[in-house]
Amino acid sequence: MRLPTRPPTSPHVPPRPAVSRFSLIFQPVKPAPIYLDHAATTPVRPEVLEAMAPFFDARFGNPSSTHRWGREARTALDEARERVAACMGAAPDEVCFTSGGTEADNLAILGAWRMLRGNGRNAVVTSPIEHKAVLESVHQAGREGAEERFIAVDSTGTVQLDDARARISGDVALVSVMWINNEVGTIQPIAELAALAKANGAVFHTDAVQAFGKVEVDARKIPFDFASFSGHKIGAPKGIGAMFLRRGAPLEPLFFGGSQDRGRRPGTENVAFAVGLAKACELANAERSEHSAKYRAWRDRLEAAIREQVSDVVVNGDGAERAPHILNVSVPGVDSQSFLMALDLHGIACSGGSACQSGSTGGSHVLAAMHPKAPAGASVRMSVGTLTDDGAVARAAEVFTKLALKARGLVTA
Amino acid sequence: MADKPRVLVAMSGGVDSSVAAALLVRQGYDCVGVTMKLFEDGAELPDRPCCSLDSTSDARRVAQQLDIPHYVLNMVDHFGRDVIADFVSEYASGRTPIPCVRCNTFTKFSDLVTKADAIDAPFVATGHYARVADGRLLRGADDNKDQTYFLWGIDRGVVPRLILPVGELTKTETRQIARDLQLPRVADKAESQEICFVPDGDYMAILKRELPADAPALTPGPFVLSDGTLVGAHNGFAQYTIGQRRALPGGFSEPMFVTAIRPADRAVVLGPRAELLGKALIARGTNWLGDVPRVGDAVGVRVRHRAPIAPGEVIRMDGDEIEVALDAPVAAIAPGQSAVFYRADVVLGGGFIASATPVTLNTRALPIRRTPSSGAPVRS
Numbered sequence: 001m002r003l004p005t006r007p008p009t010s011p012h013v014p015p016r017p018a019v020s021r022f023s024l025i026f027q028p029v030k031p032a033p034i035y036l037d038h039a040a041t042t043p044v045r046p047e048v049l050e051a052m053a054p055f056f057d058a059r060f061g062n063p064s065s066t067h068r069w070g071r072e073a074r075t076a077l078d079e080a081r082e083r084v085a086a087c088m089g090a091a092p093d094e095v096c097f098t099s100g101g102t103e104a105d106n107l108a109i110l111g112a113w114r115m116l117r118g119n120g121r122n123a124v125v126t127s128p129i130e131h132k133a134v135l136e137s138v139h140q141a142g143r144e145g146a147e148e149r150f151i152a153v154d155s156t157g158t159v160q161l162d163d164a165r166a167r168i169s170g171d172v173a174l175v176s177v178m179w180i181n182n183e184v185g186t187i188q189p190i191a192e193l194a195a196l197a198k199a200n201g202a203v204f205h206t207d208a209v210q211a212f213g214k215v216e217v218d219a220r221k222i223p224f225d226f227a228s229f230s231g232h233k234i235g236a237p238k239g240i241g242a243m244f245l246r247r248g249a250p251l252e253p254l255f256f257g258g259s260q261d262r263g264r265r266p267g268t269e270n271v272a273f274a275v276g277l278a279k280a281c282e283l284a285n286a287e288r289s290e291h292s293a294k295y296r297a298w299r300d301r302l303e304a305a306i307r308e309q310v311s312d313v314v315v316n317g318d319g320a321e322r323a324p325h326i327l328n329v330s331v332p333g334v335d336s337q338s339f340l341m342a343l344d345l346h347g348i349a350c351s352g353g354s355a356c357q358s359g360s361t362g363g364s365h366v367l368a369a370m371h372p373k374a375p376a377g378a379s380v381r382m383s384v385g386t387l388t389d390d391g392a393v394a395r396a397a398e399v400f401t402k403l404a405l406k407a408r409g410l411v412t413a
Numbered sequence: 414m415a416d417k418p419r420v421l422v423a424m425s426g427g428v429d430s431s432v433a434a435a436l437l438v439r440q441g442y443d444c445v446g447v448t449m450k451l452f453e454d455g456a457e458l459p460d461r462p463c464c465s466l467d468s469t470s471d472a473r474r475v476a477q478q479l480d481i482p483h484y485v486l487n488m489v490d491h492f493g494r495d496v497i498a499d500f501v502s503e504y505a506s507g508r509t510p511i512p513c514v515r516c517n518t519f520t521k522f523s524d525l526v527t528k529a530d531a532i533d534a535p536f537v538a539t540g541h542y543a544r545v546a547d548g549r550l551l552r553g554a555d556d557n558k559d560q561t562y563f564l565w566g567i568d569r570g571v572v573p574r575l576i577l578p579v580g581e582l583t584k585t586e587t588r589q590i591a592r593d594l595q596l597p598r599v600a601d602k603a604e605s606q607e608i609c610f611v612p613d614g615d616y617m618a619i620l621k622r623e624l625p626a627d628a629p630a631l632t633p634g635p636f637v638l639s640d641g642t643l644v645g646a647h648n649g650f651a652q653y654t655i656g657q658r659r660a661l662p663g664g665f666s667e668p669m670f671v672t673a674i675r676p677a678d679r680a681v682v683l684g685p686r687a688e689l690l691g692k693a694l695i696a697r698g699t700n701w702l703g704d705v706p707r708v709g710d711a712v713g714v715r716v717r718h719r720a721p722i723a724p725g726e727v728i729r730m731d732g733d734e735i736e737v738a739l740d741a742p743v744a745a746i747a748p749g750q751s752a753v754f755y756r757a758d759v760v761l762g763g764g765f766i767a768s769a770t771p772v773t774l775n776t777r778a779l780p781i782r783r784t785p786s787s788g789a790p791v792r793s
Contacts, residue, residue, distance in 0.1 A: 338531030341484050345445065345532055407531060 033347040034392045038233075038385025039182055039210060039326055040351055044276070045235035045386070051279040052237075055272035063269050064260065073271045080271075083278035084242055087285045088227070089218035096243040096265050097274050101209040102133040104228035104243035105176075107254050107265070108205045109137040112174050112226065113146060115250035121173035121202065123147040127159045127188075128369035129181050133228075134207055135365075138176065151177070156320035157186040157370045164196055172202040179211035179227075183366040183381055184317035185326030187215065194224045203249060209233055209241075213284030214292060214323050225249045229281075231273065235386065236280035240273035296324035298384045298393045303327050305397035310404045316367060316379065325383050330367070332377040334407040339378035342407070346399045350382040378407070419443040420536040420576060421529040423521060424476065424483065426468030429540025429579050431475045431599045432587050436578040437538055438479045445532060446476040446483040449520065451492040452610045471598055478596065488524055495519035497610060501623040504616070505630045507674035508749025509654045511563065511718075512608055518566030518700075526571055536576050543760075544580035548573040550702050550760040555583040562718045565753045565763030569702045620651050634679025636662055639672065639688055650674050653681045656689060656745030670745070690742035690772040693725075696752040696764030699733045706730070706754065706761055712737065713755040716746050716766065722755055735764055742772045 055076065061069030063077045082092045098104045113124060124146045126138045142148045149172075152163040159177055168175055175197040179190050190206055197204035205226035208217050213234045217227065226249060231240040245251055245264075257266030284291075306313055306329060316328040331339065336352050343350060352364070367379055382396065422434045424446045437444050448469045469485055476483030496515045503510035521539065529537050542553030542560045550572050553559040579587050591600035607614050624631060630651035636644045645662035647653065652660065657671045661683060670689050673682035694716070706712055706727050713722035714737055723743045729736035737752070746752075746769035753763035 335527070335531060337484070337486050338528050341445070341447075341486075341528070342532050344484075345482060 031347055031395065033344075033349060034396055035387045036348060036350045036382040036384065036392070036396055038387070039185075039381060039383035041232045041238065042235050042385055043387065044232075044237050045280060045283065047283060048236055048276045048279045052272040052276040055275060059271075061271075063271060064258065077269050077271050077274055080274040080278040084274075084281050087278075087281040088212070088229075088244055089220040090244050091247065093262075094219070094244055094246060096245065096261055097269060097277070098228075098241045098243050098265060099239055100232070100241035101131070101207065101228050101230035102241075103254075104230075104241050105131065105133040105205075105207055106137045107243055107251070108226035108228060108245070109134065109174065109176055110140060110254060111251040112203050112205065112249065113141040113144070114252040116173040116203070117145060121171055123149050123169075123172045125149045125151060125164075125167050125172050125175045125197075125202070127151045127153060127177050129153050129157060129159075129183075129186075129366045130176065130178050131182055131207055131209070134176050134178065141174075146173070147171075153369050155370050157181055157184045157317045157366065158320045159188055159193070161189055161192055161196075164193060168196050168200050168202060170200055172197070172200055174203050174205060176205040176207070178207040178209075179217070180208075180214060180323045180326075181317070181366060182210045182326075183364055184328040184370070185210075185323040185383075186317045187211075187321040187323060190224065191222045194222050198223050210323060210326070212281070213288055214295075214325060216288070219244060219246065231277045231280060234280045234284045236277045237273055240270060240277045242277065292324045295384050295388075298388055298390075299324060299327050302382060302384075302393050302397050302400075303329075305394075306400055306404075309397075309401035313404070314377075316370065325385060326381060327383070328379065328381045330377045330379040331404045331407070334378040334404065336363070336378040336380075339403065339407055340380065342403050343380070343399065346403065348396050348399050350380055352379055352381065378404075417442045418536060419445060419532065419534040420538045421525065421532065421534040422446050422481075422538045423525060423540075424448050424472040425540070426471035426475070426599065427540065428591050428596075428599045428602050429542070429587055431472070431540070431596050432582075432590050432594070433538050433540040433576075433578040434475065434481065435479055435590070435594045435596065437576065438481060442536075442576075444479070444481040444538075445534060446472065446479075446481050447525070447528065448472040448483070448485050449492075449525065450485055450487045450489060451516075451520070452489055452497065471602075475596055475599060486525075486528060488520060491524050492516065492520050492610075497619070497623075500608075500616075501620060503749050504620055504651045505624055505628055505676075506749075507630070507650055507676040509747045510749050511751055512610070513563040514566050514751050517563050522564075522567040522571050522575075526568075526574070529574075536574050537571070538576040538578065540579050541577050542580050542582075542584075543577050544758075545572060545575045545577055548703075550575075551580075551758045552755070552760065553577075553580045557719075558584050560718075561755075561760045562715055562751060562753050565702070565751060565760060566700050567702070569700075572702055617652060629676060629679050632679060634681065637680050637682055639682055639684050644683065647681050650676065650679055650681050655747035686744065688771065689744045691739065691744075691746040691769030692742050692772045693728070693736060693738045693770040694743075694746050694752055695734060695736045695767045695769075697734050697767045699735050699762060699764035701762035702760055704761070706735070711756075712761065713757075714739065714743075715753045715755065716743055717750060733764070734767070 059072050061073035063074040081095050085092045085095045124138050124141045128150050138148055149167045151159045151167055153159050177188050177193050180187050194204045203225040206224050208227045209230040211217055212229050225246045227244040229242040232238040251264060253264050255266050260266050260269055303315060312332055314330040340352050420437055420442045422444050424430045424434055434444055434446055473483050496512050499515055500510045500512045526537055542555055542558040543564055544551040552561050588600055611619055631649040633646055633648055634650055636647055638644055653671045653674060655671050661669055667685050669683045671681055672684040672688045708727050708730055710727045712725055712727060714725050715722050723739055725737040725739040728738045746766055748766050750766050751763050752766050754761040
């Protein structure tokens with residue numbers, strides 16, 4: 001590089017020091033960063049990668065082709081669909097592969113609403129703590145003439161059944177409530193809500209993206225009509241998800257094209273990722289009890305350590321039934337963005353609210369719905385998973401408390 | 414391996430701040446890059462040279478290339494309050510604001526410094542063309558690019574914490590370094606001359622969005638001469654700036670300029686070049702980066718970005734107000750713009766221009782005459 005022609009006058013910009021060989025050897029050892037953001041995404045599991053590999057290679061065929069390559073791909077796709085269906089107590093024809101949770105939410109909500117509108121059922125009911133994919137789909141239905149209704153949530157982040165009973169009536173086309181909230185981890189009363197919707201003749205959708213693999217999701221036990229799933233939260237790649245739709249559920253497709261998936265979701269199927277999703281679903285189901293217990297123990301240890309050191313910390317969702325893998329805490333009087341930066345610079349990777357929200361102006365819409373008069377403060381979501389171990393939890397607790405206590409001494413911006 | 418203190422580097426995605434970050438990494442600083450998101454850039458905004466989504470991804474890619482952490486900080490609320498709201502209210506009051514001054518004062522070198530504190534960074538770096546030495550702010554080495562005009566408002570305690578690596582360079586050298594360091598995406602980027610939150614320079618669109626439709630600044634009013642002669646009508650004084658020649662009624666025997674804006678009767682006052690000249694100015698809301706000047710001190714004054722530094726003398730100091738007599742008249746001293754004071758290369762501080770004292774004109778008739786064909790009033 002060409003250096004400035006004038007010598008620097010600033011004392012803060014001294015010339016670059018000569019790098020000795022020793023400085024490379026005697027660097028202070030920086031501990032490896034800790035990933036505590038499994039609710040945002042997870043690494044592809046080796047078993048999943050292995051299961052997918054042949055479909056990037058010799059078994060590359062288009063499942064719609066009639067020749068042997070096509071047949072091979074079609075067989076793999078059908079089998080993947082059966083396996084995913086089996087993991088959620090569904091029949092194979094009740095599973096649509098999608099590009100992910102967002103597409104599944106859009107397809108279920110708009111697909112059902114567009115079929116049902118205009119027959120006396122004009123309301124779509126949801127909650128204010130849904131993922132943006134649900135909220136924005138409901139808003140789109142609203143632009144198409146639906147009456148949007150929101151079920152109140154309490155300060156623990158759980159929808160209130162009394163309020164749900166008041167809002168779900170004979171004029172409701174669709175009810176959509178998430179199974180597990182992605183920001184604070186609260187488990188919603190899905191069985192009661194689904195029964196309530198059915199009793200009123202409405203279809204019921206649940207975004208089960210955070211629930212699958214953490215709680216039992218079985219279409220034979222709870223009468224939901226639609227459910228959304230995402231692969232990358234459970235060790236499959238980003239770009240694959242699934243929508244469960246019960247036989248007979250109303251659906252107008254969002255895409256138009258070929259006859260793939262009975263025209264419900266045209267487009268050449270992503271065979272490799274579908275196979276990967278099937279593998280990931282099976283692993284998640286098989287390991288659910290063991291993993292949930294482990295995650296809950298880590299989460300509880302992290303929570304206890306932070307509570308002990310930071311006395312006024314608010315555990316969001318405290319008092320509600322919560323998913324085992326998510327801990328969301330607010331530290332009053334601390335600037336959220338600075339705190340997340342500081343955590344990352346100390347090697348702790350977590351997020352404020354959900355990863356999908358970063359960059360948007362306001363704070364979390366979930367926390368706003370839970371605490372309408374919430375004091376400003378840093379809210380941090382930490383989520384444990386396959387990359388977590390005892391040491392990571394201990395260090396995360398130590399770094400978090402140290403930074404939270406230090407941040408108290410600083411002016412918030 | 415970073416063996417020097419931590420520096421928070423404000424990275425816009427442009428060439429200057431990218432090179433600043435690269436030089437600091439080379440010098441061994443523990444750099445943390447941040448890009449400030451200052452306003453909502455919806456799909457309606459085309460790519461801006463600075464601070465847009467595309468620029469943010471450029472900054473992220475440069476940081477990745479330099480192997481330093483990078484964060485996007487959402488400062489939309491504070492920027493809206495401290496910079497955009499003021500920009501609108503200044504135009505509404507008939508003044509010509511400089512949002513960059515307020516951004517540096519309130520956002521970059523105040524809000525951002527608190528973020529630096531939070532991550533234990535003793536230093537903050539930007540891509541400004543200015544220098545810091547012995548705790549004093551100096552003009553940038555490149556006279557053409559010197560940006561100290563926009564930096565007078567920052568807290569003096571922050572100055573020793575600034576590192577401004579490109580202040581030593583010319584713009585040409587900066588671009589060359591960007592190429593040498595293989596930052597090709599940013600090396601040949603267009604200059605960001607426009608106001609970052611004003612798409613295509615159309616600030617009227619912002620004012621129309623933010624002000625009520627019947628705001629005086631957007632309501633028709635008269636064009637008058639300094640003696641009160643009515644010479645036409647305009648569509649709202651917010652479209653005019655002192656010194657402006659464009660979009661004025663024609664037919665005068667010499668070039669006419671906007672010499673004053675009077676919100677009280679929504680008048681835009683026109684006059685020949687002589688009426689633009691000021692022999693003294695008053696600035697308010699002063700901020701001093703070092704020793705406060707005293708009455709009788711000789712200072713250099715700049716009343717516009719890139720204007721030559723005009724010699725003058727401090728004739729009054731009164732709280733946060735300063736009055737300076739100019740050795741030679743200066744044209745188009747516009748209320749709302751900044752007056753920045755220098756002693757040689759050192760930036761002493763500055764203030765917002767409140768008023769200028771016009772040069773006393775000869776009592777002889779001004780040679781203003783509209784050509785008879787225009788049918789406009791003729792002064793003799």
